[in-house]
Amino acid sequence: MSKFIVFKSLDDMPDIAVSKARMDWNKTGSWRSSTPRREDKTPPCNFNCPAGEDIRGYLDLLKHGKIKEAFELILQTNPMPLVCGRVCYHPCQSQCNRENFDAAIDIRLMEKFMGEWGLEDYTPPGLPSPGSKKAAVIGAGPSGLSAAYYLRREGVNVTLFDENEHPGGILYYGIPSYRLPNDLLKPELDRILQGIAFRSRKRFGRDFGIGELEKYDAVFLGTGAHKSKVMRINGEDLPGVKSGLDFLKKVNSGEKVFLDGKDVIVIGGGNTACDVARTAYRLGGNVSMMYRRTVAEMPAFAEEIEQLKSEPIKLEFLVAPSRIEKTGDGKLKNLYIRMKLGEPDESGRSRPVPVPGSEFEVMADIVFTAIGEDPDLSFFDSAGKSSGDFDFASVDKRLRDKLFVGGDILPNPRTVPHAVGSGRLAAEKILAFFDGEKIEQPKSIAVVAGPDDINLRYFVKVNLDKRRKNLYGGDGVIGEAQAIEEANRCFSCGVCYSCNNCYNFCPDMAVIKSSNGYQINLDYCKGCGICANECPCGSLRMDEAG
Amino acid sequence: MGTTVSAMKEITVFGRGGQGTVVAAEILAEAYFHEGFYTQSFPSFGVERRGAPVTAFLRVDKEFIYLRSMIYKAHTGLILSPDVVNSPTFKPSLVGNATLVINSGRRLPEIPEYKCHYVDATGIALELGLGSKAQPLVNTAMLGAFARVCGDLSLENVLKAVENKVPLNVEKNVSAVKKAYKTVARIE
Amino acid sequence: MKKVVSGNEATSLAVKLSRAQVISAYPITPQTTISEKLSEICGSGELDARFVKVESEHSAMATLIGASSTGVRTFTATSAQGLALMHELLFWASGARLPIVMVDVNRAMAAPWTIWCDQTDSVAQRDTGWMQFYCWSNQEILDSVICSFKIAEKSSIPCMICYDGFFISHTNEPIDIPEQKQIDKFLPPRKAEYFLDIDNPQTFSGGTLPNYFMEIRYKLHDAFEKAQGVINDVYDGYNKLTGRSYEPIEPYYIDDADRVLITSGSAASTVFHTVNKMRKSGEKVGMLRIRQLRPFPEKELLYYIKPNIKYGALDRNLSPGTGGVFSQEIRSVLNRNGNGNRIHEFIAGLGGRDITTNNIEEIFKRIGNVEPDGINWVGLLK
Incomplete structure (x- = not known):
C-alpha cells in the first residue's frame, strides 16, 4: 500500500526520483470514468452477404497466407465459392467501406481465386459416418445442394432428389456456360456431393410421392421457381412464343438450337431475360430486348446489364407487348404499345402506364418470354402459395411437421447466394429439429461498421493504376501473391484483427494479450480512451460508466 | 617531441565530381600508411556535385600530423582533369616548383614552371573499361603514375591500398595502376 | 590493429x-x-x-x-x-x-x-x-x-x-x-x-x-x-x-613557457603543430588543451596556471555579447579562486573558417606584446 516516505538524510535518498517498492498497489483503475469495451461490429461485406459468408474473416486469414484456413472458413457458410465467385452479384463489394477511400476490395475476385484454389489444391477432410437420421432433399439446385452439404457434414444420411439428369439445377441448366462453364461447375458439385446419395430424374409428385418420404426424418424442399409467368396477352401460346428459361435449359442440356439469321425478341428485364438475349445472340439470332420500364428499373444485376449493353443487342425500353399474331409466311407480328412511368408501385419502382395511341408493330421469328418465374408447387394437392411465405398449413400432415423449405420457393430475392444461405439455414433448423429444438429466425441486431468507424490514418491509399495492372493485367486470373496483396487492403471493419495498437499504446499497460484477444485490466485502466481512439477498425468503444 | 615540420609533404588532388578524386586521396593515404608514414587525408569540405571541380588533400609525414588546417601550397599535385590548370585558383594552390602528375596524352603549355609528368589515364581507363565512356574512372591509373614519380612510395603499397579500398573491378584497377606506372613520362 | x-x-x-x-x-x-x-x-x-x-x-x-x-x-x-x-x-x-x-x-x-x-x-x-x-x-x-x-x-x-x-x-x-x-x-x-x-x-x-x-x-x-x-x-x-590515456587538461611545452594558449578541439592540434614550429625558432610558447567542458577541470586548470606566464584562450564558439564559452569558464575559475591572472580571449574559426599556423603565430605575438583587452576576433575583415 502507499506509504508516505520521509527521508531523513541525503544518503537515505535514491539518486533519482524512483518509487522505493513496486507500484502495483496503485490501482489507477479507480480513477476511471469511462471504460473501453471490445465490441466487434458487423463488417458491411458480411452484413450484405446473402449466403452469410464471413468475408472479413477469410480475407484476414488470406492476408496472413492461411489459404486453406480461409477456404475452410468460406465452406462453413457457402459450399460453392467457385460458383459464387462467378455468378454472385456481390453486394459485399458494393458496400465495401474502402470504396470511398481508394477502391473497394475486389471480393468477387478474391472469392473466385479461393474457389479455383479449392478445386486445385484442397482435399476435404473425411466425412463423419452417416448416423441414424435420414433426410431427403428435393431439388439439387443451390439451396438443395447447400442443405444437403451441411446436413451431410454433420453426419446425417442424405438422399438428394432431382428431376434432371445432372445436379446443379439453375446452375447447370439455367445459367449460360459463358458465365459458368459446366466443366468448372462439375468438380465443385462433386466436392459438395461427397457422401450424398443423388437420385437423378426423380421428380417429386411425378416419380415419387409423399408416401416414399415417410422413411425420412426430415424433408427439405428446394424445387426453385421454374414456371414462367404468363403475359396474359393474345397469341402468347402461339408455337413461336416460348419460355426463355426452357430455352436456356435446352441449350445448357446440350441440345442443338439454331437461331442463325432469325429475328428474336426477348421480353423482360431481369437476369433470365439478359441471359436469354445474350445466349440467343451467341446462337446467331438478331436479338431485340423489350422491357416495359427503363434501364434504371431493370431487375437484372448491374454488371449483367453492363455486359448486355456491350453486345450488339437492340434494347427497347418503355414498351409492352399487347398482342402477337401469326402471319402467312410463318412470322410473328408483335404489337407493342409505348409506356411512360407513373406513380411507384408496391415494389417501389415507377409503374409503367400505356401511352394511348402509341401502338407499333415488330416482326419476329421467335419470341422468348422472360418476365419472371413462379415456384411450381403443383405436387401438393392444395398448392402452397406462389408468393409470400410458404403455406405449411396446406401441406399434407404426414409431411408437414418434418418439412423445411428454401431457395426460390421462399419470398427472397432469387439469387444463388440467397438460395445457398436459405439451404444452410434450413440444414441448421433440421439439425436442431433432430435434437428436439427449434431455431427461431434471429432478429437482426447487427451494428454495421460504417466508414466513420474506421481510423483512416492507419491505412495507406493504393496506387490505383498499379493495382489495376496487378489484379486485372492477366485475364482476371490472379495468383496467391496478388490475392494476398489485395486481401491486405481490407479495413477489417469493426472487427479486431490483432494489430496490437491498443496493447502498444496503453500508457498503463492495462491491455493484456490473451488467447481470446485483448483483455482490459480494469485494475489499472484509467479510461483515457487511447486504445479506442487508436483502434484502426472501430472494434473498441468507450462506455461512459466506470 | 621532435618536430619535422619541413619533412611534411602536402599533396592536392585536382579533379571533377565523379572521377574518384576523394577516393584517390584516401587510397594514397593508405598506401603511404603501408609504407610506414603517418597520413592525413580530407576532402574539400562541403557539398560535392558531379562534374563540379573537386579537390582532395593529403599530408604525409614520418610523425603524427597535428596540423589540421587546410592545404594552401601543395608540393605535389595530381591532376585528374587537365582543364583545371586554367582555373585562377590553380597556380596559387601550389608551391613554385611543384611536382605534377597530369592526366593528359600531350604536354600542357600553360604550366612550364612545374615538374610535369604526363600519363594518359583516360586512355588507360577507357581501354580497361573503368567507369563509362563519358565518365572514365581515372583515379587508380593516376596513382600508378604517382607511385613512379614520387620517389617515396613503392608500387606494391599502392597496389595493396587499391586492393583494400576499391569496391569494384579490383583486377582492372590493379592493371590500370601497373600500366600507368610503366607509361608515365617526364616532359619538360 | x-x-x-x-x-x-x-x-x-x-x-x-x-x-x-x-x-x-x-x-x-x-x-x-x-x-x-x-x-x-x-x-x-x-x-x-x-x-x-x-x-x-x-x-x-x-x-x-x-x-x-x-x-x-x-x-x-x-x-x-x-x-x-x-x-x-x-x-x-x-x-x-x-x-x-x-x-x-x-x-x-x-x-x-x-x-x-x-x-x-x-x-x-x-x-x-x-x-x-x-x-x-x-x-x-x-x-x-x-x-x-x-x-x-x-x-x-x-x-x-x-x-x-x-x-x-x-x-x-x-x-x-x-x-x-x-x-x-x-x-x-x-x-x-x-x-x-x-x-x-x-x-x-x-x-x-x-x-x-x-x-x-x-x-x-x-x-x-x-x-x-x-x-x-x-x-x-x-x-x-x-597504453593510451587522456587528461582533462593536457599540457604541452609549458614548463619554461612565457606564453600559453588554452584551447580545445581540432584547433588544439594545429596549435600543437605551431608550438613545435615556434619552438624551433626559439620562442617559448606552450599550450593547454582542455578536453572537458563538463565537468570543467577546475583543479587541473588552477594547477597549470602560474604567475608570470601570459595566457590566451582560443574559442571556436561564441556566446554573443559575452564571448567564447571556454574563456568564460576559465575566467570564472580564476576569479572564484582569487587567481590574479588575466587572459587574452580569442574567437576564431566560426562557421568553418580555417584556423592556420599563421593565425596562431599572430595570437602568440599578441599575447606577448599587449595587455589583455577584451575579445579579439581572429582573421575578421577589417
Whole structure:
C-alpha cells in the first residue's frame, strides 16, 4: 500500500526520483470514468452477404497466407465459392467501406481465386459416418445442394432428389456456360456431393410421392421457381412464343438450337431475360430486348446489364407487348404499345402506364418470354402459395411437421447466394429439429461498421493504376501473391484483427494479450480512451460508466 | 617531441565530381600508411556535385600530423582533369616548383614552371573499361603514375591500398595502376 | 590493429566495440556517415543492436531515454540544429541519470545556413547535465566513445563526445583499433541499478514535490563533482589495456613557457603543430588543451596556471555579447579562486573558417606584446 516516505538524510535518498517498492498497489483503475469495451461490429461485406459468408474473416486469414484456413472458413457458410465467385452479384463489394477511400476490395475476385484454389489444391477432410437420421432433399439446385452439404457434414444420411439428369439445377441448366462453364461447375458439385446419395430424374409428385418420404426424418424442399409467368396477352401460346428459361435449359442440356439469321425478341428485364438475349445472340439470332420500364428499373444485376449493353443487342425500353399474331409466311407480328412511368408501385419502382395511341408493330421469328418465374408447387394437392411465405398449413400432415423449405420457393430475392444461405439455414433448423429444438429466425441486431468507424490514418491509399495492372493485367486470373496483396487492403471493419495498437499504446499497460484477444485490466485502466481512439477498425468503444 | 615540420609533404588532388578524386586521396593515404608514414587525408569540405571541380588533400609525414588546417601550397599535385590548370585558383594552390602528375596524352603549355609528368589515364581507363565512356574512372591509373614519380612510395603499397579500398573491378584497377606506372613520362 | 579511418568511422567502430544495444539517430551533416554506418551494421547483424528509425532528433533522444530506462546501452549522434532540437530531453536524460552516450559532430548553428564547423552547438548545451568531452584526433574519438560508456554507466551521467565537423569527422588518419575481446573485458554489459521492468513495476522520475526536488538536483551536481575521479579511473584502466590515456587538461611545452594558449578541439592540434614550429625558432610558447567542458577541470586548470606566464584562450564558439564559452569558464575559475591572472580571449574559426599556423603565430605575438583587452576576433575583415 502507499506509504508516505520521509527521508531523513541525503544518503537515505535514491539518486533519482524512483518509487522505493513496486507500484502495483496503485490501482489507477479507480480513477476511471469511462471504460473501453471490445465490441466487434458487423463488417458491411458480411452484413450484405446473402449466403452469410464471413468475408472479413477469410480475407484476414488470406492476408496472413492461411489459404486453406480461409477456404475452410468460406465452406462453413457457402459450399460453392467457385460458383459464387462467378455468378454472385456481390453486394459485399458494393458496400465495401474502402470504396470511398481508394477502391473497394475486389471480393468477387478474391472469392473466385479461393474457389479455383479449392478445386486445385484442397482435399476435404473425411466425412463423419452417416448416423441414424435420414433426410431427403428435393431439388439439387443451390439451396438443395447447400442443405444437403451441411446436413451431410454433420453426419446425417442424405438422399438428394432431382428431376434432371445432372445436379446443379439453375446452375447447370439455367445459367449460360459463358458465365459458368459446366466443366468448372462439375468438380465443385462433386466436392459438395461427397457422401450424398443423388437420385437423378426423380421428380417429386411425378416419380415419387409423399408416401416414399415417410422413411425420412426430415424433408427439405428446394424445387426453385421454374414456371414462367404468363403475359396474359393474345397469341402468347402461339408455337413461336416460348419460355426463355426452357430455352436456356435446352441449350445448357446440350441440345442443338439454331437461331442463325432469325429475328428474336426477348421480353423482360431481369437476369433470365439478359441471359436469354445474350445466349440467343451467341446462337446467331438478331436479338431485340423489350422491357416495359427503363434501364434504371431493370431487375437484372448491374454488371449483367453492363455486359448486355456491350453486345450488339437492340434494347427497347418503355414498351409492352399487347398482342402477337401469326402471319402467312410463318412470322410473328408483335404489337407493342409505348409506356411512360407513373406513380411507384408496391415494389417501389415507377409503374409503367400505356401511352394511348402509341401502338407499333415488330416482326419476329421467335419470341422468348422472360418476365419472371413462379415456384411450381403443383405436387401438393392444395398448392402452397406462389408468393409470400410458404403455406405449411396446406401441406399434407404426414409431411408437414418434418418439412423445411428454401431457395426460390421462399419470398427472397432469387439469387444463388440467397438460395445457398436459405439451404444452410434450413440444414441448421433440421439439425436442431433432430435434437428436439427449434431455431427461431434471429432478429437482426447487427451494428454495421460504417466508414466513420474506421481510423483512416492507419491505412495507406493504393496506387490505383498499379493495382489495376496487378489484379486485372492477366485475364482476371490472379495468383496467391496478388490475392494476398489485395486481401491486405481490407479495413477489417469493426472487427479486431490483432494489430496490437491498443496493447502498444496503453500508457498503463492495462491491455493484456490473451488467447481470446485483448483483455482490459480494469485494475489499472484509467479510461483515457487511447486504445479506442487508436483502434484502426472501430472494434473498441468507450462506455461512459466506470 | 621532435618536430619535422619541413619533412611534411602536402599533396592536392585536382579533379571533377565523379572521377574518384576523394577516393584517390584516401587510397594514397593508405598506401603511404603501408609504407610506414603517418597520413592525413580530407576532402574539400562541403557539398560535392558531379562534374563540379573537386579537390582532395593529403599530408604525409614520418610523425603524427597535428596540423589540421587546410592545404594552401601543395608540393605535389595530381591532376585528374587537365582543364583545371586554367582555373585562377590553380597556380596559387601550389608551391613554385611543384611536382605534377597530369592526366593528359600531350604536354600542357600553360604550366612550364612545374615538374610535369604526363600519363594518359583516360586512355588507360577507357581501354580497361573503368567507369563509362563519358565518365572514365581515372583515379587508380593516376596513382600508378604517382607511385613512379614520387620517389617515396613503392608500387606494391599502392597496389595493396587499391586492393583494400576499391569496391569494384579490383583486377582492372590493379592493371590500370601497373600500366600507368610503366607509361608515365617526364616532359619538360 | 592499425587502420586509416575517418573521424566518423572511428565513432562507428567504437560503438560497435562497445556493443551498444539500442541506437537511434536522425541524419544531419556532418554526422550522417555515423548513422549510415551504424544502421548498416545493425541491419547486417554485425552489431547485435536495434537501430530505431525516427523522424527527428527529438524522437531519437526520446527513444534512447525509453530504451536506456530499461537498462540497456544506448547511443546516438547528431550535429547543430539536431542537437538543439534535443535540448529539452537532454535535461530529462541527465535528471533521470541515464547513461546515454552521444556524439556531437560540431557544426555551427544557423542562421545563416551553414554546414561547417564550430562548437557553438555543443557549448550551448553545457547546462543540461551532460558530461562533455572534446577530441582532437580520430584515435581520441575511438578511445573516448568506448570510455564514455563506462564513465556514463559508473557515474549515471550521460556523456557527449564532441569533435569538429569535417576538420576531424571527414579526415582520414591512422588509428589503433583494440580487439573486441579486450573491450568486452574492459566494458562488460551495463548493469543498471534501476530499470523499467513490467514484472516489477516502479515509477521513475514522476512528480516530485518541492520538498525533495532540490535534493535530487544536489545529487546530480554531487555526481559531477565526483565524476572526475570516475573519469580518471576509467582512463587508468584503459591505459593498462591500450597504453593510451587522456587528461582533462593536457599540457604541452609549458614548463619554461612565457606564453600559453588554452584551447580545445581540432584547433588544439594545429596549435600543437605551431608550438613545435615556434619552438624551433626559439620562442617559448606552450599550450593547454582542455578536453572537458563538463565537468570543467577546475583543479587541473588552477594547477597549470602560474604567475608570470601570459595566457590566451582560443574559442571556436561564441556566446554573443559575452564571448567564447571556454574563456568564460576559465575566467570564472580564476576569479572564484582569487587567481590574479588575466587572459587574452580569442574567437576564431566560426562557421568553418580555417584556423592556420599563421593565425596562431599572430595570437602568440599578441599575447606577448599587449595587455589583455577584451575579445579579439581572429582573421575578421577589417
